[in-house]
Amino acid sequence: MESLNQHLECLKLFGDETEGQILESLNGILLALAENRQRSSSLLTDTGIFPTLAQILKGNPSCAVKAAQVIAEIAKNEEMKKPCIDAGLVLALVPLLESTDQEMLLHAGRAIGRICYENSDLQEQLVETGVITSLVRILTDYPDSEPLVHVNLLALCNLANLEIAKEALSKTKVTEHLVKQLRRAENHQRIETITEVLQLLAENDALKVQMVEAGVHEALSEILLRLQGSSQAEDMCSVKAASNLIVSLLLGDESMQKMFANGCGIIYQKVGTWLASNHPQLQLTGALAVANFARNDGNCVRMVQLGVVLQLLDLLEQHVDNGDVSVQHAALSALRNLAIPVANKVQMLEEGVAERIQMLLRSEMAPVQFKLLGTLRMLIDGQGRELLSTD
Numbered sequence: 001m002e003s004l005n006q007h008l009e010c011l012k013l014f015g016d017e018t019e020g021q022i023l024e025s026l027n028g029i030l031l032a033l034a035e036n037r038q039r040s041s042s043l044l045t046d047t048g049i050f051p052t053l054a055q056i057l058k059g060n061p062s063c064a065v066k067a068a069q070v071i072a073e074i075a076k077n078e079e080m081k082k083p084c085i086d087a088g089l090v091l092a093l094v095p096l097l098e099s100t101d102q103e104m105l106l107h108a109g110r111a112i113g114r115i116c117y118e119n120s121d122l123q124e125q126l127v128e129t130g131v132i133t134s135l136v137r138i139l140t141d142y143p144d145s146e147p148l149v150h151v152n153l154l155a156l157c158n159l160a161n162l163e164i165a166k167e168a169l170s171k172t173k174v175t176e177h178l179v180k181q182l183r184r185a186e187n188h189q190r191i192e193t194i195t196e197v198l199q200l201l202a203e204n205d206a207l208k209v210q211m212v213e214a215g216v217h218e219a220l221s222e223i224l225l226r227l228q229g230s231s232q233a234e235d236m237c238s239v240k241a242a243s244n245l246i247v248s249l250l251l252g253d254e255s256m257q258k259m260f261a262n263g264c265g266i267i268y269q270k271v272g273t274w275l276a277s278n279h280p281q282l283q284l285t286g287a288l289a290v291a292n293f294a295r296n297d298g299n300c301v302r303m304v305q306l307g308v309v310l311q312l313l314d315l316l317e318q319h320v321d322n323g324d325v326s327v328q329h330a331a332l333s334a335l336r337n338l339a340i341p342v343a344n345k346v347q348m349l350e351e352g353v354a355e356r357i358q359m360l361l362r363s364e365m366a367p368v369q370f371k372l373l374g375t376l377r378m379l380i381d382g383q384g385r386e387l388l389s390t391d
């Protein structure tokens with residue numbers, strides 16, 4: 001600790017020291033932190049070195065990279081975040097994100113991310129300083145830098161839950177860059193990080209549309225195709241994350257219509273395969289996709305013409321006794337929505353849908369029976385009831 005004291009005293013003379021001496025002292029702090037983080041952190045706090053680090057960031061470009069690295073290491077300790085904030089280190093670090101030095105971007109990004117983690121007030125201040133533009137620029141300029149992409153994705157993950165951040169991101173091309181990263185992702189951690197960012201962004205309707213236009217749903221369907229046969233826990237988590245994001249994109253009216261594309265969209269093209277699969281998550285995704293597409297009457301008519309009703313009934317019959325309740329509910333919601341247009345009621349009754357639904361009433365689960373009866377009621381409402389009475 002004596003050596004650390006000397007380095008700290010040296011740094012306090014910032015302005016009188018040469019760049020070589022400053023760098024030597026900063027390296028000394030890094031070494032001390034690596035040897036004993038807790039004791040070194042306490043000493044750093046006691047000596048009040050943080051304002052000096054801010055001065056170095058602002059006034060000595062040659063030493064700023066090393067100073068940012070020191071701050072990033074210091075900020076690993078939860079109790080060290082407040083001294084960093086009080087010394088104004090975050091605002092001193094933000095301009096460094098405009099650098100073209102990848103090492104600078106990496107250390108500054110890590111430092112800011114660690115200091116601001118789970119601090120919504122500070123995160124909002126960051127967004128107000130224009131940090132979103134910097135993050136998207138880095139993702140654009142350095143898509144092949146694994147460390148920078150990782151830090152950037154974590155930063156977006158921390159900020160994307162803020163409405164002000166979503167608004168700022170909707171004015172960028174971030175979705176295009178995230179799709180590129182999703183397509184090249186080779187491990188489940190990267191897939192889940194990107195889908196988590198996209199899931200947060202999908203809470204914004206404008207971003208939903210941008211995501212569909214950028215092909216997010218296509219990249220997700222590729223992931224499902226690649227991982228659906230895996231029994232590895234991490235792959236199953238990725239399948240669930242991808243499935244959930246597809247459903248989230250379908251919740252927006254405009255994004256849903258773009259994905260349906262009159263029954264020619266990639267997701268609807270996959271629905272039949274998902275409904276007929278043995279994978280409960282894919283079955284659920286398929287049923288929820290139909291239920292959401294069926295919010296539009298034109299889509300309903302088109303899907304009935306394409307034969308989706310019989311696929312849903314086949315799925316329900318698989319699950320009637322001891323099946324997955326969530327799959328049953330999703331399939332029944334889809335059938336109920338499909339039965340809303342009058343033209344569909346007639347066709348569905350002619351195809352014997354009512355009889356098949358009545359057979360499903362042997363299910364012993366009350367919520368499922370309730371939904372089945374609701375679907376039957378919708379089916380026989382109006383013209384459908386007249387047709388049923390003549391049979």
